[in-house]
Every structure is written in C-alpha cells, then in structure tokens.
Amino acid sequence: MNPQRRALLRAGSLAAALPLAVGAASAASAALPPPLAPVPAGATPDSLAGNQAYWQAVAAQYDSTDAVLQLDNAFWGSMARPVLAHYEQQLAMVNRDNAWYARMRFPADFEAARAAAARALGVAVDEIVLTRGATEALQVLIAGYNRLQPGDTVLHADIDYDNMITVTRWLQQRRGAEVVAIAMPEPFTHDNVIDAYAQAMARHPKLKLILLTHVNHRNGMVLPVAEISRMARERGIDVIVDTAHGFGQLDMTIPDLQADFVGINLHKWIGAPVGVGAAYIKRGRVADIDPWLGEKMGDDIRSRVHTGTVNFAAYLSLPAALDLHARIGVANKQARLRLLRNRWVEAARGIAGIEVLASPDPRLSSAIASFRIKGKTSVADNFALSKKLVQQHGIFAVPRDGLASGACLRVTPAIFTPESHLDKLVTALRQVAKG
Template sequence: MTLSRRAMVAGAGATLALGASGRRAAAQSPRLPAAVAEPPRLPVAELPRLPVADPELVARDEAVWREVAGRFRVSADFVNLENGYYGIMPEPVRHAYLRNVDRLNEENSHLLRTTYKGEADQIRRRIAGLLGVTAEEIALTRGGTEALQNLIAGYRGLRPGDAVMYADLDYHSAQYAMNWLAGRRGVTVERFAVPEPATRQAVLDAYERALRDHPKVRLLLLSHMNNRTGLVTPVKEIVTMARGHGVDVIVDAAHSWGHLDFTIADLDAEFAGFSLHKWMGVPLGAGFLYIRKDRLADVDSVFADETYPLTDIRSRVHSGTMNVAPILTVPTALDFHDALGAQVKQARLRYLRDRWVHQVLDLPGLEILTPEDPSMYGALTAFRLRGHTSEADNVAVADRLMSHHRVFTVRRGGVTRGDCVRVTPALFTSAEQVDRLVVALRDVAGRMPRA
C-alpha cells in the first residue's frame, strides 16, 4: 500500500544521499556484502510539496500542479497528450538515472557481480510493499511486455484441445503471445469484443457470456486498463467469474500501476505483468511480473534457466546482461510517487480526463469510449467521430490536432467497432492545456463530414 506522504517526507528528511566518491569507495572492496543498505531517499527539497487535504480538492488546485509540472522537463513546442507510450521521468528521477548510468559505467562488472543483486532485492521488497505482496512473488523484467510474454509462454496449465481467450481491447503484443500458444501447445485461440457503450454490467455480462460459450478455455488474458481506449475493467469480479469456469487469468496491469490506487488484493490476481516506465516514471526498460507464491509451479522457468532454483521466481525471467541503471533508479521514482500519493495521482489524472470530456459531450457525433463511471477510467481515454472508423480517418484527426493546434495525440486500432484517437494527459499537464484540446476538437469535429 502507498506510504503516507508525511511519513515518506519525514524519512527523506532524515536520510543523507551518498555522493559519487562514497559510491566509489564502497565499490573498492572485492568481497560480497552480507547485506545491502536501503537506498537513500530523495531529499525533501527535490520532492513536490502538496497540501494535506482531500485528494479531490488537491486534484483541482492548479497552483499545486504547476509546482509538480516544474519538476518535469517537457517540450514547449506542443501540448503532449500522448503520454500512454511511456511516462517521462521527473527531473529528480532523471538526475538519479544519469548518476546510475555513470555508476554502472564506472564500476562495470564489479557492480553487477557484487552489490547489484542485493540492491535489486531491496527494490523487489520496495515494490512488493506497495503492492501488498512479498518480494518472493516479484521478478524484475525489462518492461510489462516481457512480463506478460513470460507468463503467457510459461503457463503450464494447457493441453492440446484446450483454448485460450482474450478481448479486442487487450494489448497487441500480449495477444500475439496468446496466438503463439496455438502452434506451440495445440490450443484454440478465442477472441471476443468488449461492448460499446461499455458499462460495468455490460462488461461483466460480456465476459460471463464469453466464458460460458467457450467451455474449453483454460487461460484468459485480462487488461486492468487497456492501452486502446483506457477502459478499466472490474478485474476482481472477472477473476472470480473465471475461477468458477476453471479458467486461470493473467492480468495486464502495465497501464494501471502508478496510475490507479490499488494493491494485488484489490485485483485478486494470481499472475500479473506490470510496467515501471509508464506511470511510475522509471526510465525506459523496467517492469516486473507477479506470481502468487502458491502458483509458482504453474509457470515454467524461462528456457530451462538454471541461474536460480525452480522455487525462485527469478528463474521465470532471463534477460541476459541488461542495462541495470533503470532498475537502480526505481527507488527514486517510488520516492516521487510516494510524495504525491497514489490517491492524489489517481484523482488528478481522472480530473484532467473529466475536464476535457465534459466540455465536448455536446459535440454531435463525438463518441467517448470510456463511460462516466469513475471506477472505469483514469487519464487515458479515446474518442472517435461517428462513422469515421478507418485508420486513415483517425490518423487524419490526430494530424489535424497536431498540425493546426499543436496538440499531440495518437490513433489507436484494434477496436472491433473501429479505430479511434487516444488522449492521455500526464501529471505535468495543466487544465489550460486540456482546454486547448477542447478548442481543437470543436474545430476538427466541425470540419469532418457527418456520417
């Protein structure tokens, strides 16, 4: 669970950061350390200062968010409303990353062969604490995609003649991994469409119907927040439903962690993949997978890995010699996350979505692809103009927003009812910037021919 901001700041104020000379001195010892100290916390001066108030009130305080935005280095050439690809680092995190790149370059294999594994274990414990699980259930990866691929490819509960299933809104790379199982495991791949408009009950009914109609399904891919429309699914209810049909679920939480306020208990997940470089602001190249401890044997080790015993979750990931600087920067990113608080981040991101969506609901033919149920969205939301469902149509809309209004968005495909344009504000986005999107959408909607 998220630490309180006051507790975190108090801890930060009492901790002194090691300088580069201190790191080099510590690295001179050739022996393996018996234990690795907790990484130093970010000094208070580098953290955003938020009032102690209701998260919904803080979310609307533009003075607070100007201060937060001041800790990000962003281009002034355009309004970036395409922050779903990855989340840029706040400046304290970027500086820490550069220090870690230098440290890795200076200490080289000595770092990797001595202190790194201990530091990585500390990071696993820190992540596990936020998720409400144990470090033995966490394995670090290079991103959410690798985490999902390893879980899907390694899942052992399939036999020839079984089926696996996913929805149209699920992440394309994870869909590909599910398709891959057909040739490797002799299974059938089932696909279904999430309904539009997507109410909570309609989504639950769609999953219940899909599971009932495909009794051979043994594995379901389930996005917590999908990357196409931003719809947030009621994961816990669907996991319970799937268990009733004898189906295991792999949860894709790459877009939701650090974006929404939740723990594993809120999902009731047994297998899940996460990204650290989206909404936690870690440098590109970091994520992790989760396997509930009593289910570890249901996922194979990767390529018969012998680095760790089969009883160790780290045997489910083998990335080779990788850039560990992003992983070493995780504690700093989590300090920044804790300073804001998961509830406040969630409230701010939903507020930015609401601010633009609620100003364009009157536009004829504009379809918003997330419902007006706060439990089913965050910042990421997509729209389409009725009748304009092709790739070309939606590329044209995104191009118009950028070329004429300097508002950057992205076209998304793969939705059964047609392509759309995704809008994703970030913590550095201001209310004025999403208001610019509103003006731009009125222009675009007025220029597109009515269906």
C-alpha cells in the first residue's frame, strides 16, 4: 500500500459517509443504447465541446451511479455499456472454453489486441508490451533501467505517483544511485516548470535518469514533457515518462513525448476493462531495460514483462474500447473535458476561501484539477472536506497528498459527466468556504 493510501486510512474511512448504492441491472441483461452516431460533419473540437445533444448521446453509452455525483473519474475509467457487454461475453467464452481457448487461440487474439494498441499509440508493435496497468509498466521500466552506475543521480518530483517514487528510491539499493527530489512551483506556469527541471539538471552533473509524469494525479498539471525530454537528451540524460493520465484524454501519441521509455494506462481514459496497460521502449533501446527475472537477454520487448496468467477477457475487449475511443475522437474528448474542468475551476477561483490548484494555461490543463480550503493543507483537513461534500451535498471528490504545498481535493469529470454536476460542485464550494 502506498503512503498516500496509508495516510488516508489513518485519517478514517469514507465508507460511513457514502449512501448505499442502488441496485442496477448488468450490461448483459440491459438493453444496449443505439450505436453512437458519427461526430456531426464540420464540427471542430471546440464547437463540439458545447454540443449538449452529442454529449448526452455519449453519456447514454455509459452507466453511472446515482448514489453520489461522481467526480472521481481518474481512478479508472468506466467501460461504456457496449464495451462492458463485449467484456462479459468474452469472459463467459473464456470460462466455458478454458485451457482449450487459452492455449490454442488466445496467443493470436492477444497479439491482435497488442497490434490495435500499437496503432492507437502511434508506435510499432515491437515497441510495446501489454501489461496490467501503468504501474506495472513503469515498475518494469524504472527497476529494469540498467545504465546507472554507483554515484549516478536519479530525479523525481513531488507531482510523481507514489509507487513510482518508491521504485526510483529503490534504485539506490539496486544500482547505488543517488535519488533526489524537486518540488514544482505553485502557482505553476509553463516557463517556471521547465526552469525547475533545467535548474535541477544544472545542480546535479551526475544526473542520468529523470521520472516525468505527463499528467499528474494530484493537481492535473500537464507537464511539458517534450521540451523537458529534449533538454535532458542534450545533456545525455534519459527520461521515463508516466502517461497513465495523458494518453486517452490528451490529443497526442507516444512519439509526441520525445521519450524512449513510457508507461501507459489503457483502463483510465480509454475505458478498457481494469487490468490493461502497456510499456513502450523505443526500437533500439530494449537492451537498456533488464529482462524480467531470469528471462533471456534479447531485443524482444516481451521478455521485459512476465505477468503470468492474465485476465484474458480484459485484453480481448481492448480493441472494442479503442474503437469507441476513436469514434468519439481524442481531440473531441480533450475539448469536452477541458470545458467541464473550466466550468468549475473558473467559478471556484472567485470564491473567497477556496484555493484552486490549476493553471489557466491550456497547455498545462487536463480534466483533473484540485482545490483546498485556504490554509487547510493536512490530509485530515482534506479528508474531512471530502466527507462533508458527500454527507451534505452528495458529491464525491477524493483527497490527494504528496504535493510540497500540502494535501488537496481532486475533482475529475468524465466525458459522460453533465455540466450540472460541476455547477452543483460550485454551489457546494460556496457553502463549505463559509465554514
């Protein structure tokens, strides 16, 4: 369990604050919605973002709880109802056919899913290996990175994910590296973030590896990864990029990151079943990542991951999730999520007593943004605020810790979130800010 989750458990449990969920029919037994119509001809992402009829049709593709207003859609992404139905069908088939299917047909089906992921990611098939999520992918990349010598320096930041920070620190035991940390400036801007990394590179002449988080899970800042990656490459420094929250909600492909090593999540913003991710290693760099625990050295990226028996149906449903993602269009998703994020963020900036942790710069903006009551920076403070929002307003937003400035409450809409939910959040913030 990571330190953040331990801290939240010490603060208490949200379970008592949550109303009981109402029963719901499974996707397999419920009538599926009509197939999503194509994006209207001539629509741009920005014009489509406010098209209520289109996004209501998108929302009809999903089941979502009515127990609370769900504004924690960054944990994982709900499967659309057609994807869930496909998953249930594949699960039943695998359960029925058992080892006969797993041994005789699954290898080819798995490779087809891998090829579909490679196309969506914009990379060659031999540059990715499917994993059970971004955490597994990044653990493989960070722990397996073998170009460090004793005394070399590894860098991470306060915005990086807890488990990834843990693995970088483990490199001190594994490789004899010195692990150093920096904190992102607040408020953050495009230039001062780049400058923070430039200064770190200048301060640490033995710096060989940097962990970069494309979109962080704490305040949603979009890191200017490509610029930092190029700056690092000029100094002979490698970067490993965590794009768990980037790919699928931002209009980009993996080559845009200008990085040779990337961990990817496919069950957050793509909406595949939980347990699907990928690791990217640029062609020609596989030898710089150790094979998995005794696997033979070679240039086959698949030797870097060994997951054992997997959730067959989850991988079989990945192409269906990618198809719906492509039908909506990633640029359209990004524009819609930006509209939803800005709807509450811009209003919250005007509420006395509320501190918003989000940049007005669209280059640094994602679906994720955070806030806190001014001066209330402890985990306990923000856990209590989360509980209050649930109990008094029926709104669920999750506390996050780890920023140098303290804890906060994270808000994450999904493409099926109605604008009215963000308006209700703003109304609630006006009340809680009064005490």
